Every structure is written in structure tokens, then in C-alpha cells.
Amino acid sequence: DTGVSQNPRHKITKRGQNVTFRCDPISEHNRLYWYRQTLGQGPEFLTYFQNEAQLEKSRLLSDRFSAERPKGSFSTLEIQRTEQGDSAMYLCASSVGNSRDEQYFGPGTRLTVT
């Protein structure tokens, strides 16, 4: 297993366009998380899945954001009608889901909205 993978690594889009990112977690991990990170800051929680169920979504998350994890494997994060403020690194992480919740991160998708 090569760890968590994310695609694409970089995405440049024009304001108003829709974008979709994909995350493939470590295969034995049943938890999957999406975070957003801006320069010099720690990761900001967006949402998380336990298997295929989306159990929590940040109150800060706009209705333009939606995430899915069909069949409890890979996950997608879609941003509709992108805005310049959406420009950030989008990180995916997975974990086994025990009390320590050690999370393993992918390399991230860098989104630039022009």
C-alpha cells in the first residue's frame, strides 16, 4: 500500500467554475477526512466519513461544497461556483478510527481560483 493519494495535485480554475477532487485512502482505513489549509496555518476540518456515511460537516462549510464516499472507498470533494476565497490546499486524510485517531495524509490538491 502506498498511502493516501489525491488527484489532481494542482488545479487552476476560473471563478464560477465547478471543480472535483478525488482521494484514495489507505485500504484498511474506515475513516476519511477532508481539510482545507491556507498558507502558514494548520489544517481546517471540513468533513469526515465513517465508511460510506458522512457523519460530520463543518459549520463553516458553504453549501457549495459537497463530499461523497460511495462504497466506503475513495471520496470526492466538489466545489461548485468557485470563488477566489476557495483558493487553498485541500488535504485528505484517513485513519483506522480508534481512540488515537492517527491520521495519514495525502499530498493535497492545490486549488487556485483566478
Next chain:
Amino acid sequence: TQLLEQSPQFLSIQEGENLTVYCNSSSVFSSLQWYRQEPGEGPVLLVTVVTGGEVKKLKRLTFQFGDARKDSSLHITAAQTGDTGLYLCAGAGDSNYQLIWGAGTKLIIKP
């Protein structure tokens, strides 16, 4: 609301020097993790501390969890240029899913 404060926010030192980074909270955490992140990459888990007073060593890095499990420190001995990066602490708190993240310490080691 649980918060984790990291200090310093930024540290630039010469290769060979020692340094300590702190992660503090008024809340108790069941465990605390330290990550290192390089530019353009995701955070990489370095260590998890669970027991109050626990000390873990990873080569030149020493991690300590406070006795009351409210704070933690990372000490680097004889820093090397390869230690450069953003160091993040994250605590497992009240919920069973969401880590509480510090804002990070940006460390630069100059040759």
C-alpha cells in the same frame, strides 16, 4: 471549545543549535500527535503521545506530553537543514473523530 496554541509561530536558527517548540491548551486531551509538513505536501505523522508525562524519542527529536495531558513539547537536538518544515500538533479531544489542530511552528534551519 478546545484550542491548541503553538509557540513560537516562527523560528529560524543555525544548523547544530537546539530548539524547543511548545503546544499548550487549557483542555485535557486523550492523546496528542505531532506532524511535520513540507511545502506543497501533506502533514506526516511523527509521533503520538498518550500517557501524562510520557517521553518519546525519534532520533534527535524528543517529544513530551505534560503530566496533566494539556500540553506537549518537541525538542530538537543539533538541528539539521533537513529538519526545516512546519511542525503541527493535534490533540484528540471531546469528540471521537475530530482532531484539534495547532496553527503550527514554521522552522527554518540555516546551513
